[in-house]
Amino acid sequence: MFRIPRAIFFSCCVVGMTALNAAGGEIAFVPVSASGGHTITGNEIHLANGGQRVFLEVFLSDWDPDGDGTPRLKAWQADVNSASFSGGIRGTLEYPQLACEAETDPNRYCRTQFGGICSLSGNACIDDFECALSPLEFCQGSVCAAPLLIGDFCGQGFIFEGRSDYVYLAVDDLPAVDLTVGKLRLASTVLAGENPADPHVPAYAGTVVLDVPIDAVGSFDVGFRPPPDSVLLGEDNQAMAGVTLTPARITVPCTSNADCNDGSSCTLDTCRTDGICRNREIYNIAFECCDPEVGAICPKAAGAAGDADGNGTVDLADIAQFQTCYGALSITAACASFDMFCDCDITLGDFAAVLDVLTGP
Ligand SMILES: [Ca+2]
Numbered sequence: 344m345f346r347i348p349r350a351i352f353f354s355c356c357v358v359g360m361t362a363l364n365a366a367g368g369e370i371a372f373v374p375v376s377a378s379g380g381h382t383i384t385g386n387e388i389h390l391a392n393g394g395q396r397v398f399l400e401v402f403l404s405d406w407d408p409d410g411d412g413t414p415r416l417k418a419w420q421a422d423v424n425s426a427s428f429s430g431g432i433r434g435t436l437e438y439p440q441l442a443c444e445a446e447t448d449p450n451r452y453c454r455t456q457f458g459g460i461c462s463l464s465g466n467a468c469i470d471d472f473e474c475a476l477s478p479l480e481f482c483q484g485s486v487c488a489a490p491l492l493i494g495d496f497c498g499q500g501f502i503f504e505g506r507s508d509y510v511y512l513a514v515d516d517l518p519a520v521d522l523t524v525g526k527l528r529l530a531s532t533v534l535a536g537e538n539p540a541d542p543h544v545p546a547y548a549g550t551v552v553l554d555v556p557i558d559a560v561g562s563f564d565v566g567f568r569p570p571p572d573s574v575l576l577g578e579d580n581q582a583m584a585g586v587t588l589t590p591a592r593i594t595v596p597c598t599s600n601a602d603c604n605d606g607s608s609c610t611l612d613t614c615r616t617d618g619i620c621r622n623r624e625i626y627n628i629a630f631e632c633c634d635p636e637v638g639a640i641c642p643k644a645a646g647a648a649g650d651a652d653g654n655g656t657v658d659l660a661d662i663a664q665f666q667t668c669y670g671a672l673s674i675t676a677a678c679a680s681f682d683m684f685c686d687c688d689i690t691l692g693d694f695a696a697v698l699d700v701l702t703g704p
Pocket residue numbers: 407408409410411412413414
């Protein structure tokens with residue numbers, strides 16, 4: 344489905360040729376506002392504290408970096424990756440449910456979407472007909488059309504088509520916001536042939552709203568799922584190669600050392616004066632390992648992982664040695680090569696990892 348980026352093959356040998364075939368394109372998250380104190384620098388927003396609602400915008404750019412008019416943008420999809428919503432020190436980002444009543448607020452404007460949540464069953468839905476648990480059940484998250492039903496909500500993501508910097512402002516398109524349970528996906532395709540050329544400035548494609556919990560601490564990177572979930576499509580219906588997916592970073596400062604507890608006894612947790620947590624290892628990672636539960640330190644294996652007898656292969660002789668190390672209360676130098684996760688124990692998990700590196704009979 345994807346064109347092979349030729350630049351990869353040439354870049355090793357022909358310096359200066361790479362630009363000719365260099366793929367471009369970027370789907371970027373840009374923080375634009377928050378409900379409380381904050382500062383924004385590029386793709387990063389520093390909140391004064393947790394308990395805020397943050398607005399991020401999706402921008403598309405640079406799909407024709409050499410400006411020769413091709414490729415043009417037929418369709419795009421930006422699929423939010425929620426994997427890092429709990430990637431800070433503490434707290435989990437959440438999608439809010441924005442009420443429908445503020446239709447006049449451009450920051451809450453509901454737009455075409457292709458997935459919601461049934462009000463009673465919680466099942467994914469497109470329209471009310473798919474929510475048949477009771478005659479009262481309806482599809483939440485569909486377009487907020489009158490009459491509003493109690494509890495109906497607009498999306499936590501929307502596309503404000505009227506903005507002057509909207510990527511498909513001048514052409515007919517089919518914008519869509521997918522609010523299927525646990526998912527948020529923005530997309531659009533042009534209707535007929537008028538694929539826009541690269542305007543050489545970032546073009547707005549949609550808005551995503553996230554709630555940062557009151558007790559949140561640390562940095563959360565909010566990005567996009569890799570292709571084929573997040574793509575730019577050219578006029579040839581092919582996904583453009585080499586598109587950069589740029590996440591936004593939401594940072595909430597710490598106020599005490601306790602705020603910075605990373606759950607590991609192998610690190611010393613301190614809150615710096617600038618509100619950034621520092622989690623410094625209490626052991627020498629070059630020569631030692633550490634048990635994060637109790638902070639016990641043990642020697643690190645000198646040789647290759649799994650190769651207890653040091654003969655250069657991981658084979659059945661090493662497996663036989665494993666049995667004498669399994670479950671041992673202290674890790675000897677001979678057994679250290681089996682501590683595959685450098686956490687100062689020899690467990691079945693280590694055994695499975697040793698099997699993965701088995702190189703001989
Ligand atoms: Ca081009």
